[in-house]
Amino acid sequence: MPRPREPGNFLSTLLLLFASYLLLALGAVWLSRQPDSIATLWYANAFTVALLWDQPLRRWAALLGVAMLANLLANLAFGDGLILAASFTPPNLLEVGMAAALLRVSGAARRMNESPGAFLQFIFFGALLPPLVGASLGASILAWQGLDSFERGWLFWVEGSMLGAVSVMPLAVWLRQNGWWELLGERRRRELLVYGAVVLLVTPVSLLLLPFPFVYLSLPLMIAAVRLTFASTAVLVALASVCGGLIIALGLLDAHAPDQGWRDLLTYLPLLLALLPALLLASAVEQLRKRRRELTASETRFRDAMDHSAIGMALVSLDGRWQRVNRALCEMLGYGEDELSSLGFQDVTHPDDLAGDQALVDEILAGRRHSYRLEKRYLHKSGRVIWGLLAVSLVRDHEGEPLYFISQIEDIDRRKRAEERETELARRYSVATEASGVGVWEWDLASDRLLWDEGMYRLYGRADGSGELSYAEWHAHLHPEDAERAEREVMAARDGKGRLDIEFRIRRADGAQRVIKGHARLVCDAAGRPLRLVGTNWDVSELRQLAERLHDERERLQVTLDAIGDGVITTDLEGRVSFLNPVAERLSGWSSEEARGLPIEQVLLLEAEDARLVANPVRDCLAQGSAASLQGLASLRHPAGGTIALRGQAAPMRGGDGTLLGSVLVLTDVSEARAMQKHLRYAATHDALTGLLNRPAFEDALTESCREVLQNDGNSVLCFIDLDHFKGVNDTAGHAAGDELLRQIARLMQAQVRAGDQLARLGGDEFALILRSCPLAQAELLAARLIAQIQALALHWEGQEFHVGASVGMACIHSGNAQPAELLKQADTACYRAKHAGRGQFAVEHR
Structure with a gap:
């Protein structure tokens, strides 16, 4: 083109x-x-x-x-x-x-x-x-x-x-x-x-x-x-x-x-x-040349993208032979480009994965699928096995006949190895937990002897004994920082002051430190005298570490929520507020403690531009179980007075099993951006000097008036106002005086017209006025009054007094004369006649 x-x-x-x-x-x-x-x-x-x-x-x-x-x-x-x-x-x-x-x-x-x-x-x-x-x-x-x-x-x-x-x-x-x-x-x-x-x-x-x-x-x-x-x-x-x-x-x-x-x-x-x-x-x-150039450029772009891609890429023939391979694939498999080109994908695929891969290829060739993704194992040139994420698509010609495959192979060997290690660790942890179980103990208060089962010995890293040991032997395993507290709570349980629920650190016989959770209950005789404490111990070291990590993550999340510039509010399933970050507190005027448990609509009173209440997106989010956004231009009514323009989106919170737990509402203050948009809209339609409509906005208003006249079969009048002798003010007193005079004349005319009329400055000392639904006789009276008042206006500037006049040209807007460009030409022609008739007059162009 x-x-x-x-x-x-x-x-x-x-x-x-x-x-x-x-x-x-x-x-x-x-x-x-x-x-x-x-x-x-x-x-x-x-x-x-x-x-x-x-x-x-x-x-x-x-x-x-x-x-x-x-x-x-x-x-x-x-x-x-x-x-x-x-x-x-x-x-x-x-x-x-x-x-x-x-x-x-x-x-x-x-x-x-x-x-x-x-x-x-x-x-x-x-x-x-x-x-x-x-x-x-x-x-x-x-x-x-x-x-x-x-x-x-x-x-x-x-x-x-x-x-x-x-x-x-x-x-x-x-x-x-x-x-x-x-x-x-x-x-x-x-x-x-x-x-x-x-x-x-x-x-x-x-x-x-x-x-x-x-x-x-x-x-x-x-x-x-x-x-x-x-x-x-x-x-x-x-x-x-x-x-x-x-x-x-x-x-x-x-x-x-x-x-x-x-x-x-x-x-x-x-x-x-x-x-x-x-x-x-x-x-x-x-x-044909253009298409050939485009095809060549497309092939060049594809070739460059393929050569510089960090992911292995290959063009594969229908029989599985490598037609073209990139450097990343060569480095992944350890072959040179010429070596790979002499092989097929079957030669470098692990035998256990070849049948599944070939079946997917056959489905693509049969037209039952367009592409597929597959995690499979490849054979490195050195003989080791590496994992790759394969994505395959088929390229066909314009008649739908298959040409070749495009394969993308991402090296995921590290990830798969890590997953295998994690699986093995999880299996070992499960076996260890199942094997060790919970240690059960009993403390005979009369003999001061402890009876441990095999699980207790494994927990404390001791060799199996007779099943009995003294209280002092158990106390020797306690971590020095926890020994006093643990002994105090055990003694309180022995004296019948409550059930034992304790967490403490121990040093195993092999020197390792573990965290133990212990529960115990006091057993008394018929007279109520204490006989023994019966309890359990189990290793909660991993749980403690997990709790500490979760605590750290919670702290980081809290700091993040406090630091971000958006307001964040969480609710429960009923739409009741459970948390506000500092920005949300500032926007809503509620503290997190005050708002907790209140309905979201009470904390956030959202209004549209016409002051109608706007539905809170949290309700849609909870009802549908999916994200919901704040519709249209919405503002938040602040309790202290005034409104804040907002943009917001609510998203569901779910548990690990997918159960809906509540919602998160993110609010962004867009007041400054919305104010800037309003300012730009005003500047685009108004004259910077006088504040009146500018020429483009006036032409739009004239077009709308013509449309209104055609629809309602009404009558309006267009006035073209040109100041007389205005150039003398600029030449004598300068443009600053001329600008001040234009502002005063604009205010004077604006005070004379009706609320529905459209007054604009077209440029220089030219103004235009649309008198909507106005008979010509009334328009002529207004034109005469404007001319008289402009002539009577005096500008006092640096000890001098200046007067100007005005000539007005008018054109009638009716169903037979409703073309904006023609109306402007008619009004300009009438103004020209008024000026040549001696200025300070008005003239009407009848059409």
Whole structure:
């Protein structure tokens, strides 16, 4: 797609169009006046269309006017009367305008050389349909003036315009979009010059000397279309058209009687058909080259991505052979690239994983799946086994036939080994826990002897004894820092002051330190006298370590929640608050302790922009069990007064088994961003000096007023206000004084208009006012009052007093006059009349 072209200098464009159209028209008219001339070769319209179609619409009138002036002058130059010369202007104007409009609206000019179909669309809209319409009008004028029959005039007009358009317009449009430098910068410039010389030689020779000349004429063009670019082919077609057209038009090819119009058509038609296939072929070849370049670029990108990827990648044939491998895969498997290319994936796959991998490959080839992922083992060149995560997809051609596989192999050997080690450790821990179990002990208070089972001996790392030991022996295992506390709690249990529930550290017989959890109950006789303590011990060292890690993680999480800039609130399943971090406390005005247990709606009172209450996303989150966001623009009503703009999202909290536990709501304060958006919206629609609407916003308001008038069949008035003698204030007192005067006048006018009226500063000392649903008589009274008050306003500046006046132009907005651009023009015209009538007045443009 060619890049959009910026509009050039308008004056130079006008001069270029005038000079080019005049020269091309003079040549065509001169040619038509020669003896034995068959028809006019009309290139001027095609050149104009190529120059006009992408120009801004506001320039079209001037460009078309200049082209038609050149058309008129060309006919007058050869002695035609003014009426006769002017009669050729309307059909040419219709033909040029229609072709440019069709090319612009359809976009066919921009897509011209993308494909043969796009080029045919371009020819239809630019070179076929407009000449048929223009020729109909032109032939009618010629027949009306008695200069020629309708059939002959229509035939000659069509063939001249169509040949000119097909020959010139593709090249001119291409140059318009890309420029001469890009054509001159093509790599095959010498070849283009050779083909140009061949075309200039073959065209007259084949037309004048050879039978079936158009076959020979089209041959170098078709060869050039394959060898050169579309633009170069268009240059050669233009050369062939000019050369061959001149020979045919001058009657050098074959002398026909003037009334043999259909034979003339059969003369020009082969020339046209000899040129058009070359352009179609050039368009197809250009698209093929583009696709080939894109394919090459895509293959290059894929090759670079594959070569530099940190993950092993390979292209694998349908029989499993490695076609291409990257460096990462070679390093992973320990082979060189040439070595891997001589192997298949079956050769480096662990035998136990080969059947499952091959079954998935067969499913892809059978069309039952598009891709698959698989963790499998590979055989390293050294013989060791390594784990890889394999992802495979199949590449098919445009007909759906399989071509090759793309494989991505990620080295996950470390992770799998770690998982195996973790599994083994877990198995060992389970076995150890099951084997050691819980140690059971009994302390006979009368004999001061302890009875331990085998589990107790394993817990304390002692060799199996008789099953009895003294209290002192047990006490010797206690960690010195825990001994006093443990003994105190044991004695309290022995004295019947409560059940024993204790955790303490011990030193095993092998020197290892463990954490033991102990429970015990006092057994008494019938009289209530203590007899013995019976209890259990078990090793909770791992649980203690886990608890400490969990405590550390909790502390880190708490610090994180306290430090982040967003508010975080957690709730239970009923939507009651359980926690607020400091930011959430600041936003809501509640402390975490005060809010705990309260419904989320009581802590967070959310409102929309219209003060309606907004549903809290926590409710949707708990009801649906999925994340929910705060909808629209919401604000939080702070208990201390005022609102805070928020953005929030709630997510469910789940336990390890997936059970829903509650929700987490994250809130972000976006007050500053929303205030900035409001400020930017205001700045985009208001004048910075006066605070009134600016011109774009006023034009939108005028468009809306016109729409309202059309819908309601009402009446409004547009006023264009231009200050009188304002330049003198700037020249005398400076722009600061002028700015102050503009602000005072803006405030004065704003105080006079109604609430629904639209007042704007269009720029400089020009203002505009829309009086909505206002009769013209009332608008005239308001205009007179504004003029009088502006004249009465005095600006006192640095010891001087300044006065200005105002002229007002008005246009009525009603259902028959509701075009914004036309209304502005009418109001401006009325203001111009008011100024030229003596200033300080108003005038009305009645439409």
